[in-house]
Amino acid sequence: AILSVKEFDENHFIFMATALGTVKKTALTEFANPRKSGIIAINLDDNDYLIGAEITNGNNDIVLVSNGGKAVWFDEEEVRQMGRATRGVRGMKLAAKQQVLSLLIADDDKQTVLVATENGFGKRTVLADFRHSGRGTQGVKAIAVSERNGLVVAAKLVNDEDEIMLITTGGVLIRTRVKEIRELGRATQGVTLINLGDGEKLSGIEKIVETDEEDIAE
Secondary structure, three states: OOOOOOOOOOOOEEEEEEOOOEEEEEEHHHHOOOOOOOOOOOOOOOOOOEEEEEEEOOOOEEEEEEOOOEEEEEEHHHOOEOOOOOOOEEOOOOOOOOOEEEEEEEOOOOOEEEEEEOOOEEEEEEHHHOOOOOOOOOOEEOOOOOOOOOOEEEEEEEOOOOEEEEEEOOOOEEEEEHHHOOEOOOOOOOEEOOOOOOOOOEEEEEEOOOOOHHHHHO
16 A cells, blocks of 8 residues: 555554454554565554555544455454554455455445446445444345355545546556436446456456646646
């Protein structure tokens, strides 16, 4: 993960999540004096790895999404502050062979959660339609995982004015407007986001960040 930091102030944290469902919150100030060789941010269990890190204010809403189509939503306050050289706590309880693939930091429940599957299907669901299931639970269904859909490969918090890029394993990139993707209930299978070729899978989705024309001119 790459984070842009303007100031290492006392009111913000780095919130981390791992593939096996562990989460951790560490004060931003603990990273103010890095070494050339790097510093420890989190201790990981065997076969675990970091899937995301974001800057939070201590009062954000946290959403974890698994490749099995589940999402857990809880308050950041449920995770106590820890030092750098610690493991963290359970953020999401996972079924066998499942893993967390997305860490989402929400500002309000009016945003929509865009979930995409490996076979090119997906949907948007308003965050308010999810319930606060609490830290350490399996969460609720975000999208139906089926033979048609395949596993979840990506999840993003989006707004109507956003645009996203869909990326396939075959190297194809397609740009689309979020408002063109239907909002559907949590337990539905979704709609076609991209038509895939034989043997091709959807690799991921990314939000497009527009640059001001003035910045480009400079």
